[in-house]
Amino acid sequence: MEKLLKKLVEAPSISGFEDNIRDLMKKELKGHVSSIKVDKVGNLIAQKGKGSPRIMISAHMDELGLMVKFIDKDGSIKFETVGGWDERILPARKVVVYGSKGPVTGVIGTKPVHLQEKDDKKRPIDKKELSIDVGTDSDKETERLGIQVGDFITNHGELSRMAGSKVTGHGLDDRVGCLELIEVMKSVKKFKGTLYAVGTVQEEMGLIGVRGSMYGINPDVMLSLDTTYAKSSEMKPGEVNAELGKGPVVEIKDAMSFMNPRIKNWVLKTAKAKGIKLQYDVSSGGAQDSSVGAITREGIASGAVSTPTRYLHTPVEVADMSDVKNVVVLVSEMIKNAGKYF
Ligand SMILES: [Zn+2]
Numbered sequence: 001m002e003k004l005l006k007k008l009v010e011a012p013s014i015s016g017f018e019d020n021i022r023d024l025m026k027k028e029l030k031g032h033v034s035s036i037k038v039d040k041v042g043n044l045i046a047q048k049g050k051g052s053p054r055i056m057i058s059a060h061m062d063e064l065g066l067m068v069k070f071i072d073k074d075g076s077i078k079f080e081t082v083g084g085w086d087e088r089i090l091p092a093r094k095v096v097v098y099g100s101k102g103p104v105t106g107v108i109g110t111k112p113v114h115l116q117e118k119d120d121k122k123r124p125i126d127k128k129e130l131s132i133d134v135g136t137d138s139d140k141e142t143e144r145l146g147i148q149v150g151d152f153i154t155n156h157g158e159l160s161r162m163a164g165s166k167v168t169g170h171g172l173d174d175r176v177g178c179l180e181l182i183e184v185m186k187s188v189k190k191f192k193g194t195l196y197a198v199g200t201v202q203e204e205m206g207l208i209g210v211r212g213s214m215y216g217i218n219p220d221v222m223l224s225l226d227t228t229y230a231k232s233s234e235m236k237p238g239e240v241n242a243e244l245g246k247g248p249v250v251e252i253k254d255a256m257s258f259m260n261p262r263i264k265n266w267v268l269k270t271a272k273a274k275g276i277k278l279q280y281d282v283s284s285g286g287a288q289d290s291s292v293g294a295i296t297r298e299g300i301a302s303g304a305v306s307t308p309t310r311y312l313h314t315p316v317e318v319a320d321m322s323d324v325k326n327v328v329v330l331v332s333e334m335i336k337n338a339g340k341y342f
Contacts (some may be wrong), residue, residue: 001179001328002167002321004028006159009103010173012098014065015082015202017152018042021061021178025199028182033197036186043213044199049191053342055335056196056219057184058210058289059226060203063170064313066095066132066153071143075136077106082129083204084313087125093315094156095132105156106134112169136340155315166244172201172317176307177225180327184225187332192339200289203330210289214296216224220342221263222302223334224290225327227249227319228281230308240283242308244320247277248327253305255284257291259303270334276326279308301342305331 013021014056015034022044026036033046041186044061064083071077091110096103108130111120132153136142159169160282169175178199185197196217214222229240229247250267252259259267271278293302307327310318 017060018061034260042201043151058198076131099146108134170315173227224304226288227309228306260301263303
């Protein structure tokens with residue numbers, strides 16, 4: 001599984017430009033589903049089986065990124081952020097700009113500490129003061145690399161193994177969910193009902209892609225596979241419940257929704273029967289694709305099972321592969337017994 005996660009992390013895709021990861025997921029799902037299509041906004045919809053219940057599982061294919069806004073006379077690039085960035089951590093970072101002639105490595109530069117005024121050191125740098133240096137000296141030279149306004153930019157970096165079964169990389173939110181979605185479709189060989197696996201677009205822009213796909217599919221149940229905050233040493237006790245390596249997280253409440261009670265019952269009973277330990281998230285920040293279920297059509301029963309992840313929305317997200325495995329086992333089992341609940 002870690003090999004496939006590495007490929008997913010390293011497939012350059014940000015919100016609005018999900019083509020690379022979508023192609024990879026399509027390739028992985030082929031042979032494990034009966035049909036695959038891409039809808040008008042780019043959501044990947046794979047289907048298996050026929051009849052009731054109609055179950056949709058989803059994972060978002062996009063991650064945070066940047067976009068070329070303006071090319072300066074000195075060749076440097078002014079950029080716009082795409083998705084919910086912590087802008088304090090933008091400086092001194094390696095990025096990749098995807099122009100028409102292929103990827104170009106760049107850095108978000110920052111004034112050396114020797115030249116900073118006393119006050120500079122105390123204040124976060126506004127993104128408007130930052131530029132990307134791709135090593136060119138003029139706008140013409142940057143343009144000759146195939147770079148133009150509107151091109152997308154990703155974090156530079158690959159998936160790395162840490163101690164135990166922990167991994168770190170950018171975009172684990174929600175490459176981890178994409179991996180789980182693929183593995184669940186591989187593990188559920190036969191399903192008495194219709195199972196849809198949807199890779200959604202533009203989740204980080206405000207849960208955009210999922211709305212049309214959920215409306216179109218009109219499932220009886222919708223379950224998102226996403227990531228959620230996990231405890232790290234910067235947090236105060238009680239700030240976050242979930243910890244790495246302690247199992248799938250049941251999203252009881254987020255900033256805009258509650259888990260549907262029938263889904264909660266389904267998750268809890270299945271986990272108990274399989275002996276899988278669960279964690280619970282009750283928070284007022286963040287949302288995922290399932291958060292718009294209750295306001296889609298006449299209301300669709302929806303909820304999310306998340307993988308605990310440290311340092312969300314940074315290029316050094318950390319997850320534990322043991323949690324990923326447990327999410328796959330739990331969700332596969334839930335699907336197999338869905339007929340008892342819906
Ligand atoms: Zn996410």
